[in-house]
Amino acid sequence: MFIEPNIRGERRGWIEVICGSMFSGKTEELIRRLKRVKIANLKVEIFKPAVDIRYDETNIVSHDTNAIISTPIDNSQKILLLAQDADVIGIDEAQFFDPELANVCDELAYRGMRVIVAGLDMDYTGKPFGQMPFLLAKADYITKLHAICVKCGHIANYSYRKIPNEEQVMLGATDVYEPRCRTCYHDNK
Template sequence: MFLETEIENTLQTGSIEVICGSMFSGKTEELIRRLNKAKFAKLKAAVFKPKTDNRYDDQQVVSHDANTVKSKAVDSALEILDFVTKIDVVAIDEVQFFSEEIVDVCKTLANKNKRVILAGLDMDFLGNPFGSMPQLLAIAEHVTKVHAVCSDCGKMASHSFRFSNNKNLIELGQKEEYKPLCRGCFKTNLK
């Protein structure tokens, strides 16, 4: 699929990988898949997520197929630097919710020879770039876009459409309020 060998070859020098896409696109599943491989390679991994995401359990990254990995919820991106001294692989889920300091934190981690794996939404519910995702995509060595299936027409979906009128971006956690749509159906639904 993607260049896994290439990704693994960059281990010694540190690197940044981004897994991005809409809601229901399997970002967290892909993050967990990479973490399991790292574990198999006897690498020490730690998983972080912002405290704003409390959908299920504050102590876990929870993916849709209930394949779970323990994570630490942190108040700010800078806090991550306190926990990674003996860690080889630093994974961050829901990375779009961190404030802009996340960009420097990821650079610092990669420059300390850590493999940084980020998962997050590339666009908000209006179809605009989400938070610091554009910067993170720019500084990453590897970018993987994953896709959902359009719930209206069955084509490849890249947009997260919100049913309610609430304009609070942070609420992009409540899954039941959203459906994945392709560009065409997103345009139609917004009208």
């Protein structure tokens, strides 16, 4: 995909959302798309929530340790200021952003930018997570990725939290979460 001028010469933007459970490859796919855009010499701006410091304070890093430089921010409105000249915007861990994220993405797409957003569609309780439902509603393209259930080997759609904690947001990796299919997730609750 690329940004193509329409008949009137203006750029048309859109929103792509990459979603799925923990360990499904969302960040890996985001990084892959953004690296391809860079090869095409398009101007890219990449953002992540400042709260996500699991692997690195500034880089977006996948569980496979693939990484790309990003700008940590604590408010989605900053994206509008920092990405004014970009062709493509990348946003990781969208579920951790404030309620304005979907509107910010909509504004960027209206300005003619390609917006690629990745995030968890469900929290550890199996409920829609943060701003993801609003982004999915506004998305022009949606990619739902799946992990592999660690219990039975089937397609996993759920992020099972292995330790007791009822906070919705709890950063962690394989030490805290594991991917599970619908059956294994519900059987072990």
